[in-house]
Amino acid sequence: MMLLPLMLIFTLVSESSSLDNGLLKTPPMGWVPWESFRCNTDCQHDPDDCISERLIKTMADRLAKDGWKELGYEYVNLDDCWAANERDSLGRLQANASRFPSGIKALADYVHSKGLKFGIYSDLGNRTCEGYPGTTLDTIETDAKTFAEWGVDMLKLDGCYSSSADKAAGYPKMSVALNKTGRPIAYSCSWPAYEGGLPPKVNYTLLGQICNMWRNFGDIEDSWGSVSHIIAWYGDHQDTLQPAAGPGRWSDPDMLLTGNLGLSFEQAKVQLALWAILAAPLFMSCNLQTLSAEARGLLQNPLLIYIDQDRLGVPGRRIAKSGPLEVWKRPLVDDQYGVAVLNNSTDGLPRPFTTSLELLGISHCKAGYQIYSVLDRTFEGSQGLNATITLKVAPTGVVFLFLRPLC
Secondary structure (H helix, E strand, C coil), X not given: CCHHHHHHHHHHHHHCCHHHHCCCCCCCEEECCXXXXXXXXXXXXXXXXXXXXXXHHHHHHHHHHCCHHHHCCCEEECXXXXXXXXXXXXXXXXXXXXXXXXXXXXXXXXXXXXXXXXXXXXXCCCXXXXXXXXXXXXXXXXXXXXXXXXXXXXXXXXXCCCCHHHHHHHHHHHHHHHHXXXXXXXXXXXXXXXXXXXXXXXXXXXXXXXXXXXXXXXXXXXXXXXXXXXXXXXXXXXXXXXXXXXXXXXXXXXXXXXXXXXXXXXXXXXXXXXXXXXXXXEEECCCCCCCCHHHHHHHCCHHHHHHHCCCCCCXXXXXXXXXXXXXXXXXXXXXXEEEEXXXXXXXXXXXXXXXXXXXXXCCCCCCCEEEEECCCCEXXXXXXXXXXXXXXXXXXXXXXXXXXXXX
């Protein structure tokens, strides 16, 4: 029963691959509204925080003025709730006229004028997750052409209100349609998240041919429980997930929560460190106008961003787990490494952790390695391969190290 659909999928892929666009050779970085602003459309009573062109312009201004753009945070993306309740007379998606009076093309032009890129959201279904018009199989080409004409640089295609069969046909079809527009549009697919994220329902070889990035798992929530659950899932299934990702095709564990209310400062460090180890996209979802200096310092940590953006493009792996402690390691260019030691316990005292470079499987450079504490922004000295490294890791916290060879 499944032979014909699979043949159709591979036929579509053979016509044009999304990876032909040459985009996202390192994980994308930017800002999205969802976690902080959700589907707030009440601009009459809450004009500063509703989903509107005013909000998007304000966040674009902040990215351009406050040092974010220079660090790589270049995408300003809409999520759900931007559209009008009906398509226009030509069957095209259109923006809500009261909240986006200038239209999406003008908004994209404004974002581009700041030296940034503009992303948009749609859903492969009869309607989006919040009930706005979706992209059905018969409107895929129309919507791809519309997005290109508007100057869109990234499309996130969600999967609410569609069947598995619709997704199997629609996600590859949109990949082809985006390529046909002639405009390079990065393509973020939510397909695997709706199919459990794992084989046999999810074919990561196929995804790597049609998508630049994909959501594997359910939506993140602003809580430690959500963050720790996502990290555990990636570790438990890393043999499947890690080989699938690389330059131009990234796994996306979802938005960064730093700057919101649900995580402690230590827990925000954990998310950022593990996302960098996983080579994850870094999309902030917070109010950049009210962001604390402490949160901004985390998000603008240049060494953390350097590790996330490493051009080798190999996601890290969990290499050890003992009780509440986990060790994650990511190989980087030039025999460099990122190492994160995570403490999942919730008791009051930091836990000691003792290791060595050799025990971590880092032994190529016999002269040893320089060690930097990424989140403390300190140089911790040089170590030989067998020298003891002793760390203390806070509850629901992390120690994140960058290792540079002395050779």
